[in-house]
Amino acid sequence: MKQRAEPAAGVLYVVGTPIGHLGDLSPRARALLIDVDTVACEDTRHSGQLLSRIGSTARRCSFHQHNTRTRIPQLLMELHDGRSVAVISDAGLPGISDPGQELVAAARFSGCEVMSIPGPCAATTALVSSGLPTDRFCFEGFLPVRGRERRDRLALIANEQRTSVIYEAPHRLCQLLEELIAHCGEERPLQVARELTKRHEQQVGPTIGAAWSHFNEHSPQGECTVVLGGAEPVKFNELSDSQCCEQLLELTREGMSAKDAAKVLSNRIGRSKRELYALLHTVTEHAD
């Protein structure tokens, strides 16, 4: 089938760029970034290096989390005037823990065509090289930095039966591993993918405890993606009412509401949310 010429007038292109190795920029992405009218870059100086290297003289404009409100209408106007626009982030796929999603939503809402030029993404690259199950997985991105929101998210991740993929800054990696030990135990399978596609690419695992020991001796540097194995499914008929109560109370002690605790345990063991909520209600009532 003959492909339509690119870039086409009035189309927003979401373009994947390398997460390290420059050879990972696809020929299609390269040609598009040379021929497009405007490239919206998360950081024009950072992406300027890539664009200059490939000989792109397209107009560049900054597009980041602090200027979306003014920039989106300007970019939409360009699209409606028949210009072509590419959006790129500092690395990887725009929209994945990077700016892009809001612009895509606005473009679709205003009737503009959006096309993706796929490329590397740290989450899927780390996942497929981890050796952990890839048939079902959850992308968590960056966790909330602190407080109850973080504790709640960690509790949900600990009970998740699918493989979880988490982005983390290197200076916070050891703290995250400690929290994961507290929630999941040292033996839960885990792989840290560090500096993917770069000279010092490294995989550290195979458990949370092993990764923690390693990074306590070798301070983590560079970019890291954490791939955590899922929780073992627990059959609900293997848990007595008092064991369910213990787990529910544990979840509420971690700061979860009774409703959320019942939901989390219900997902974990397959027993009805309503029954668990009632069970928790009975014990807390008797405790009063």
Ligand code: SAM
């Ligand atoms: N949009 C990007 C993508 O598609 O991969 C992700 C951007 S997010 C702001 C940056 C995070 O991605 C880093 O903190 C790290 O967790 C992960 N990351 C990016 N490049 C990586 C690499 N080369 N190796 C491991 N993790 C990486």
